[in-house]
């Protein structure tokens with residue numbers, strides 16, 4: 493064991509599905525579904541036996557969330573009012589599965605940016621809020637596709653999967669059990685979103701990210717020192733998804749709305765903002781960092797209002813787009829990948845010595861902080 497290893501972020505990668513859905517397209521599809529539903533149940537609605545569904549609105553979505561569009565892996569099926577979910581053709585066992593495919597694309601970009609030969613990577617963590625199947629692990633399929641000799645496993649901590657993955661990778665490096673670890677987060681969130689639910693149909697989008705965590709001694713000259721990581725979980729039912737392999741015992745309930753993403757959005761907002769702001773400030777203090785000196789916050793991308801409040805509490809003033817960049821407008825909430833997309837797209841301009849924070853929060857509740865400093 494080499495106890496002198498220091499973990500750094502060598503590079504990141506991003507795969508963005510080419511298709512996008514604008515709020516206008518999304519609302520047109522949702523409202524067509526509502527009209528059809530209300531027409532089909534007109535008598536029951538008139539008799540007061542069934543509640544009429546309410547239409548959605550572009551203005552509400554943008555104002556409540558900051559989301560203007562989202563990328564998806566299957567636009568046509570999501571927008572079809574008769575389908576309203578991704579319909580991806582099943583692939584044979586000898587073909588790369590879609591989660592692995594998009595994860596591999598993001599991972600290759602990270603490896604190329606770092607100039608890293610896959611033969612020198614020791615481990616792959618597939619850290620995401622949904623896995624396509626229980627086993628073999630998505631991480632092992634990604635490892636195999638990339639030609640990595642080592643080990644891989646899946647981990648799910650919902651929206652905090654990527655930061656939990658980064659700490660896990662950093663701990664392997666610190667402990668001397670690995671020198672180079674890929675944390676891959678393929679998030680096909682369109683599959684767990686209830687596109688027929690007015691309160692949440694606008695929230696999510698699809699993407700894949702990758703973070704290469706390595707021993708500083710092998711990292712490329714330009715990299716990000718990991719100053720410290722902190723994880724926190726507090727049980728809450730306010731974001732929940734009851735889908736699972738035991739549901740097959742109750743086939744009639746498999747299609748139930750609770751087998752998809754469900755949330756009490758207001759409660760999440762109220763409870764998570766103070767929890768995360770306090771966690772960031774405490775961790776900064778522990779690391780001897782004045783939070784007001786942080787050059788940039790790459791926050792979880794769920795809601796623009798939440799990020800505004802958290803950034804204000806951490807920085808002590810209203811954050812500019814430069815201090816707390818958003819990708820919500822074009823990507824929506826991509827679960828654990830959100831803060832990594834923000835970091836990937838908005839970090840190249842920082843200079844040596846600049847410190848910043850990657851931070852996630854979401855279901856569990858779960859939250860993770862990764863304080864970083866640019867080196868060279």
Ligand code: COA
Pocket residue numbers: 547548549552553556557651690691692731755756757758760761794795798825827854855
């Ligand atoms: N179109 C139009 N109106 C809508 C609507 C839609 N799609 N969805 C809800 N509304 C209406 C509601 O009916 C309600 O109307 P009322 O005041 O007449 O009752 C009003 O808008 C406010 O609804 P509410 O759900 O309280 O909105 P909100 O301001 O809390 O915003 C969220 C909703 C989900 C965007 C917000 O709560 C949020 O982002 N929370 C945190 C989410 C989060 O981070 N989740 C983690 C996911 S991993």
